[in-house]
Amino acid sequence: MTDTVSSLLAEIADIGRDPARGGYTRPVHSDAEHILREWFVGHATARGLDVERDRNGIIWAWAGGVGPDAVVTGSHLDSVPGGGAYDGPLGIASALVAFDQLVARGVGGRPRAIAVFPEEEGSRFGVACLGSRLLTGALDPDRARSLVDSEGTTLAEVASRNGLDPRHLGPDPETLGRIGTFLELHVEQGRGLVDLGEPVAVGSSILGHGRWRFSISGEGNHAGTTLMGDRRDPMVAAAQTIVLVKTVARSIPDARATVGRLVPVPGGTNVIASRVDLWLDLRHPEDALTRYLVDEIASRAAAVAAEEGCTVEVTEESYSPTVDFDARLQDQLCAVLPQAPRLSTGAGHDAGVLKQHVPTGMLFVRNPTGVSHAPSEQVEDADAEAGALALAACLEMLATA
Amino acid sequence: MTDTVSSLLAEIADIGRDPARGGYTRPVHSDAEHILREWFVGHATARGLDVERDRNGIIWAWAGGVGPDAVVTGSHLDSVPGGGAYDGPLGIASALVAFDQLVARGVGGRPRAIAVFPEEEGSRFGVACLGSRLLTGALDPDRARSLVDSEGTTLAEVASRNGLDPRHLGPDPETLGRIGTFLELHVEQGRGLVDLGEPVAVGSSILGHGRWRFSISGEGNHAGTTLMGDRRDPMVAAAQTIVLVKTVARSIPDARATVGRLVPVPGGTNVIASRVDLWLDLRHPEDALTRYLVDEIASRAAAVAAEEGCTVEVTEESYSPTVDFDARLQDQLCAVLPQAPRLSTGAGHDAGVLKQHVPTGMLFVRNPTGVSHAPSEQVEDADAEAGALALAACLEMLATA
Numbered sequence: 001m002t003d004t005v006s007s008l009l010a011e012i013a014d015i016g017r018d019p020a021r022g023g024y025t026r027p028v029h030s031d032a033e034h035i036l037r038e039w040f041v042g043h044a045t046a047r048g049l050d051v052e053r054d055r056n057g058i059i060w061a062w063a064g065g066v067g068p069d070a071v072v073t074g075s076h077l078d079s080v081p082g083g084g085a086y087d088g089p090l091g092i093a094s095a096l097v098a099f100d101q102l103v104a105r106g107v108g109g110r111p112r113a114i115a116v117f118p119e120e121e122g123s124r125f126g127v128a129c130l131g132s133r134l135l136t137g138a139l140d141p142d143r144a145r146s147l148v149d150s151e152g153t154t155l156a157e158v159a160s161r162n163g164l165d166p167r168h169l170g171p172d173p174e175t176l177g178r179i180g181t182f183l184e185l186h187v188e189q190g191r192g193l194v195d196l197g198e199p200v201a202v203g204s205s206i207l208g209h210g211r212w213r214f215s216i217s218g219e220g221n222h223a224g225t226t227l228m229g230d231r232r233d234p235m236v237a238a239a240q241t242i243v244l245v246k247t248v249a250r251s252i253p254d255a256r257a258t259v260g261r262l263v264p265v266p267g268g269t270n271v272i273a274s275r276v277d278l279w280l281d282l283r284h285p286e287d288a289l290t291r292y293l294v295d296e297i298a299s300r301a302a303a304v305a306a307e308e309g310c311t312v313e314v315t316e317e318s319y320s321p322t323v324d325f326d327a328r329l330q331d332q333l334c335a336v337l338p339q340a341p342r343l344s345t346g347a348g349h350d351a352g353v354l355k356q357h358v359p360t361g362m363l364f365v366r367n368p369t370g371v372s373h374a375p376s377e378q379v380e381d382a383d384a385e386a387g388a389l390a391l392a393a394c395l396e397m398l399a400t401a
Numbered sequence: 402m403t404d405t406v407s408s409l410l411a412e413i414a415d416i417g418r419d420p421a422r423g424g425y426t427r428p429v430h431s432d433a434e435h436i437l438r439e440w441f442v443g444h445a446t447a448r449g450l451d452v453e454r455d456r457n458g459i460i461w462a463w464a465g466g467v468g469p470d471a472v473v474t475g476s477h478l479d480s481v482p483g484g485g486a487y488d489g490p491l492g493i494a495s496a497l498v499a500f501d502q503l504v505a506r507g508v509g510g511r512p513r514a515i516a517v518f519p520e521e522e523g524s525r526f527g528v529a530c531l532g533s534r535l536l537t538g539a540l541d542p543d544r545a546r547s548l549v550d551s552e553g554t555t556l557a558e559v560a561s562r563n564g565l566d567p568r569h570l571g572p573d574p575e576t577l578g579r580i581g582t583f584l585e586l587h588v589e590q591g592r593g594l595v596d597l598g599e600p601v602a603v604g605s606s607i608l609g610h611g612r613w614r615f616s617i618s619g620e621g622n623h624a625g626t627t628l629m630g631d632r633r634d635p636m637v638a639a640a641q642t643i644v645l646v647k648t649v650a651r652s653i654p655d656a657r658a659t660v661g662r663l664v665p666v667p668g669g670t671n672v673i674a675s676r677v678d679l680w681l682d683l684r685h686p687e688d689a690l691t692r693y694l695v696d697e698i699a700s701r702a703a704a705v706a707a708e709e710g711c712t713v714e715v716t717e718e719s720y721s722p723t724v725d726f727d728a729r730l731q732d733q734l735c736a737v738l739p740q741a742p743r744l745s746t747g748a749g750h751d752a753g754v755l756k757q758h759v760p761t762g763m764l765f766v767r768n769p770t771g772v773s774h775a776p777s778e779q780v781e782d783a784d785a786e787a788g789a790l791a792l793a794a795c796l797e798m799l800a801t802a
Contacts, residue, residue: 021667081667082621189626209625211670220483220775223659223682224610224747225590228651230771235660239643246637250629258624259636260672264663266422266482268524269612269680270749271661271774274422274483279670281624346625370631373672374621 003043003100005384008093009085012039021082023375027149028078028119028130029158036077036089040116043096047103049114054175055168056134057159059116063099067111067178071398073098073391074115075184076131076350080123084377086187090365090384092116094185097385098392102399109399110180117350124149132350134169136357141170176357181329181398184351185363185391187379191370192343199383200390201343202333203325203362206352207256208290209283210319214241214301218310220266220274231272232309235264238276240304241297241312245280248297255293256283256346279317283346287321323352326359333361336397337390347372363390404444404501406785409494410486413440422483424776428550429479429520429531430559437478437490441517444497448504450515455576456569457535458560460517464500468512468579472799474499474792475516476585477532477751481524485778487588491766491785493517495586498786499793503800510800511581518751525550527612528719533754535570542571582730582799583761585752586792588780592771593744600784601791602744603734604726604763607753608657609691610684611720615642615702619711621667621675632673633710636665639677641705642698642713646681649698656694657684657747680718684747688722724753727760734762737798738791748773764791 016032018025026032037059044051044061051061062070075091095114102112122128125147133139145156145166156166193201218234242259249257258281264273280297284290298314305312334340343364354360365387369378379387417433419426427433438460445452445462452462463471476492496515503513523529526548534540546557546567557567594602619635643660650658659682665674681698685691699715706713735741744765755761766788770779780788 080669080672189623190628191631207625219772220777222590222748222773222775223661224608224657224684224749225773226657226747226771227591228647228657233647233659235643235663236647239640239660242636242640243644246629246634256625256627256629258634258671258673259640260624260665260674261668261670262636262663262665264661266419266426267662268481268483268522268774269527269662270522270529270659270682271481271483272659273661274775281671283625346627347623348625370622370627371620372623372626374623374675376620 003097005090005093005097005388006381008096009089012036012089013085016079018082023082023084024079025081026077026079027124029162033078037116040077040092044114047099055164055172056131057118057162057164058131058135061114062111063113064108064111069180070111070113070178071181071395072113072115072179073183073185073395074117075186076117076120078119078121078123080121080373082375083373084375086377086379087372088120090187090379091185094384094388094391097388098395101389101392102396105396107396107399112395112399120350125155128348129350129353132353135172135176136353137171138353144169179358182351182354182358182360183363183394183398184349185365185387186349187372187377188343188364188367189345189347189372193364193366194368194370196341198339198341199366199386200337200340201364202330202337202340203345203364204330204342205285205325205344206323206348207283207285207344207346208287208320208322209281209346209348210290211317212280212282212294213315213317214278214280215313215315216241216276216305216310218274218308221272223270223272226272233272234276234310235273237305237308237310238262238278241278241301244300244304245297248293248300252284252289252293254285255289257281257293285322285344323355325355325361329359329361332397333394336393340390363387363394404498406491406494406498406789407782409497410490413437413490414486417480419483424483424485425480426482427478427480428525430563434479438517441478441493445515448500456565456573457532458519458565459532459536462515463512464514465509465512470581471512471514471579472582472796473514473516473580474584474586474796475518476587477518477521479520479522479524481522481774483776484774485776487778487780488773489521491588491780492586495785495789495792498789499796502793503797506797508797508800513796513800521751526556529749530751530754533751536573536577537754537758538572539754545570577758580755580759583752583755583759584764584795584799585750586764586766586788587750588773588778589744589765589768590746590748590773594765594767595769595771597742599740599742600767600787601738601741602765603731603738603741604746604765605731605743606686606726606745607724607749608684608686608745608747609688609721609723610682610749611691612718613681613683613695614716614718615679615681616714616716617642617677617706617711619675619709622673624671624673627673634673635677635711636674638706638709638711639663639679642679642702645701645705646698649694649701653685653690653694655686656690658682658694686723686745721749721753724756726756726762730760730762733798734795737794741791764788764795
């Protein structure tokens with residue numbers, strides 16, 4: 001085999017392109033994602049790997065037997081709407097190339113596998129890391145079965161159509177028990193490696209993150225007849241909140257705070273809104289600081305809203321504390337990759353879910369734009385190959401340790 | 402007939418209620434607006450009026466022949482999202498009751514008609530006073546046909562589905578030529594009559610007003626992984642724009658500036674937006690100051706956006722200069738209604754469009770809350786009946802002058 005990461009990704013470069021948003025739209029169990037799965041299964045089979053799909057739709061490609069204490073690497077093939085080419089597929093292509101290198105070097109030792117996790121992005125059913133959450137029992141199977149996509153189709157129906165028995169979705173201790181170590185390679189979703197001048201990093205943690213809904217209420221009225229001094233305009237209070245979110249977040253190093261979604265009610269051009277809902281996405285490596293930031297933003301928002309004659313109600317929609325990857329595994333990886341810095345990430349990953357159950361680590365590959373979840377996400381060919389080499393070196397160390 | 406304005410409005414009190422926003426959502430050619438049209442046609446037919454719909458979808462109910470030099474009154478039945486019960490329907494119900502009074506008093510003279518104008522609010526296709534603008538040629542029919550609603554359906558398609566030939570939308574000099582005088586009764590959208598202690602006013606002018614779309618572009622990216630300093634976030638630039646809109650508007654007496662509609666793209670909670678569109682609704686009695694305000698807001702928005710690494714594109718979607726109602730007609734109306742003060746309004750009306758072509762006036766009825774385009778818009782029953790009496794008196798004067 002003489003595949004490179006770049007040549008593998010070139011094979012799927014036309015699959016699932018999104019002409020409207022740019023980039024790729026490859027939701028789980030779409031035609032595009034099915035083509036990518038077939039592409040992976042074809043490559044795995046050609047390499048003599050034993051391919052199976054488990055009861056939660058995770059694809060496993062085994063070398064050297066099926067567990068126990070296997071060294072597993074993998075990632076996902078689904079994307080956000082209008083996402084980039086690398087978020088997910090880079091980890092899969094790199095795994096195939098790394099396995100080739102282990103074969104070429106005659107590496108034996110522990111069994112090893114490549115895993116493809118479905119619905120990592122949560123872009124179809126709204127729950128990120130759906131496959132790994134089902135596998136590990138982090139997601140209740142009854143709740144999972146009743147999740148619906150934007151067409152109103154349940155996960156149970158989609159599973160059935162795709163050859164899975166929805167009754168069997170859920171915790172799978174036997175499959176989980178085969179994993180001795182899990183290592184996920186992923187494109188970096190930021191500019192840490194650009195700033196450090198290195199192609200590959202060892203993951204240290206996943207930032208704690210949460211979502212809070214701010215519901216700002218004022219007084220709906222006519223845009224043309226209501227004098228400026230007579231207004232209680234929640235859009236003005238919302239705008240001041242967004243400005244202070246940035247100010248507060250910038251005051252604490254490593255905080256990331258975003259308002260990407262905002263809905264005015266009723267939302268007419270010639271109507272002063274009666275209410276504005278906005279969602280705060282907030283992340284920080286230290287959970288106490290995340291809490292501090294939310295409280296600070298909420299209290300300052302209440303103050304600016306009060307000046308505008310408005311009120312604010314804050315609701316926590318979700319919160320996940322910071323996940324630190326296995327310390328001993330990090331040290332082992334850094335010993336194999338002495339140049340690689342340790343970097344944390346603000347993004348969620350299946351590795352963050354698996355970490356609760358098995359020793360888990362991550363590798364990140366440099367992204368010149370730092371952009372992710374958007375078409376301009378980028379990886380240089382040389383860095384992609386360096387990533388696969390680093391992955392192979394780490395897998396060899398783990399398999400033969 | 403013993404209908405009162407209150408009894409007529411009670412008949413439609415349950416049509417098009419909006420459980421989410423409160424009040425009424427009755428966009429043009431929705432089921433709710435169709436029920437209101439049928440309700441009007443039923444009442445007009447029961448009174449022996451000759452009902453016709455013209456090529457632009459305006460409903461005309463004629464008494465005493467079809468023009469020329471007719472005395473026409475009317476308003477609209479469509480609403481903004483979550484609007485009140487009176488904005489539009491009050492003028493239609495009052496016209497029916499006023500016509501009953503003219504019949505009871507045996508008033509003859511000039512032909513008279515009630516007109517129902519479609520899409521006065523512009524809440525479905527984005528252009529206010531769509532029917533009267535098409536009738537008078539103020540809106541290019543090609544542009545009108547290609548207007549789209551939020552579902553992407555064109556006005557041409559909606560017209561076809563509703564029995565209108567979209568090729569025939571546009572200027573209709575024959576129908577326009579039948580109007581000798583136009584008089585629109587409307588709920589006041591402010592507290593002028595409350596402060597003056599009177600139930601009915603004669604309209605003096607409509608403030609110049611317009612709508613501008615601000616399209617703010619930045620860089621879409623991952624909300625969790627993009628450091629605060631690496632962002633070009635159009636939502637932050639949009640927020641700063643909304644804050645400065647208020648500051649700039651407050652610096653000029655009598656200016657009213659509103660952002661009631663804002664759409665982030667892609668609009669995901671965990672995605673920094675790549676673009677934010679917001680709409681500025683701006684009004685001032687002096688057209689030169691409206692222009693000054695738009696230019697000032699646009700240039701300051703470009704500056705704050707540039708600081709955020711974003712760009713702004715400003716598109717004028719509509720602009721109507723200040724309209725002074727016919728001075729001679731105002732004097733005639735005030736002679737009939739000696740107690741009525743003269744009031745200007747900040748709201749647009751079909752009367753403002755027709756004023757460019759025929760002698761046109763307005764009557765306003767007291768609104769205790771002063772609120773409009775919101776559920777708490779209000780008219781006392783006694784004021785509603787006083788408004789219909791005033792309208793009847795004015796129509797009689799005009800018909801027999």
